[in-house]
């Protein structure tokens with residue numbers, strides 16, 4: 001007896017939507033199951049609502065190398081459905097894009113809902129909302145149906161595109177791992193990735209909201225430098241965030257599992273110690289009788305001045321030109337080695353993606369088909385692969401979703 005549907009896709013996030021759209025384009029009868037009452041709940045909040053669709057990295061090898069984990073697994077998916085294909089797909093839907101700093105690509109409209117609405121139009125007749133897949137029914141190494149709160153549904157093939165565990169309020173609460181595991185798949189322990197970092201020092205609160213560009217951040221454990229990053233950092237009420245922090249947060253989390261971790265921030269990486277020393281001397285002597293608290297505006301953003309003065313143990317009322325050699329030296333070191341102690345990394349509620357998921361060894365990278373269950377496929381964040389911020393995580397959803405759709 002043939003099934004009513006050729007494919008059942010579980011999850012209407014970016015990966016599930018692409019699977020459904022491309023399977024349908026091939027002429028297949030599809031059924032998209034989503035437990036929320038709308039599609040793309042997480043997609044709607046990507047890029048702060050602007051949706052960083054992809055990254056303008058046309059070279060395949062370079063693109064694969066950007067992924068933090070298991071990038072090679074994506075080689076075939078990207079060669080079948082590239083960054084260019086992504087842009088063409090959205091352009092055909094009437095969504096034009098623009099390239100911003102760091103090759104990040106956004107819709108011209110700066111509105112993630114534009115993508116959601118256009119994709120919804122393509123699958124609206126094939127979706128069942130508020131439908132939660134609770135169990136996948138297997139007969140030997142073949143799936144014969146899915147059990148949901150709305151009854152049992154069957155198809156020839158099944159695609160799990162339920163996302164990871166991050167931002168669980170968007171629907172991706174790790175359900176998919178249990179479903180995959182019940183079918184015999186190995187799940188690499190999921191951990192929050194691309195998260196802000198909490199620090200011990202209370203003075204960060206005074207800097208909350210301050211973003212700094214072109215700074216260097218070195219991560220130390222037991223006196224040894226473990227990582228070094230250059231770029232943009234943001235202070236928060238509880239610690240630090242911003243691209244350079246978020247992108248190495250998982251590595252920091254792994255270090256923290258072993259021992260204490262310190263961050264040294266070089267606020268003036270373009271200036272060597274002697275050059276910065278000369279610069280401080282010059283600025284302070286030009287400031288003459290002004291208090292030190294009113295003399296550093298050429299060197300630092302205003303909110304950082306009182307903090308730098310306090311950390312350098314200088315009296316803020318002291319006259320700039322009369323600052324002792326020791327005080328100047330202390331200021332120099334504060335600016336080159338602003339030190340923070342990491343207490344913890346953010347949790348699932350503020351992780352952008354998941355590190356971990358279905359073991360790539362059990363998925364065929366050419367088709368996204370399970371090597372364990374005949375008629376099962378995976379797409380998107382549920383797979384144990386992730387990239388840095390910058391559009392890489394959505395690109396992996398588009399490409400793996402495409403492959404699962406046409407396979």
Ligand SMILES: Cc1cc2nc3c(=O)[nH]c(=O)nc-3n(C[C@H](O)[C@H](O)[C@H](O)COP(=O)(O)OP(=O)(O)OC[C@H]3O[C@@H](n4cnc5c(N)ncnc54)[C@H](O)[C@@H]3O)c2cc1C
Pocket residue numbers: 010011012013014015016033034035036039040041042043045046047048051052053054131132133134161162163164166167170171172173175176351352353379380381382390391392393394395397
């Ligand atoms: C705040 C934030 C900002 C981000 N910004 C960007 C960005 O700008 N660029 C970028 O590249 N990446 C970004 N990401 C990452 C990106 O959003 C994810 O990588 C992507 O959404 C994963 O897509 P997915 O389809 O695999 O899973 P999801 O988007 O999580 O979708 C999975 C869907 O499956 C449904 N589902 C789960 N379990 C079941 C079940 N049992 N039954 C039925 N349905 C189920 C869920 O409700 C959900 O709708 C961001 C993430 C966050 C949290």
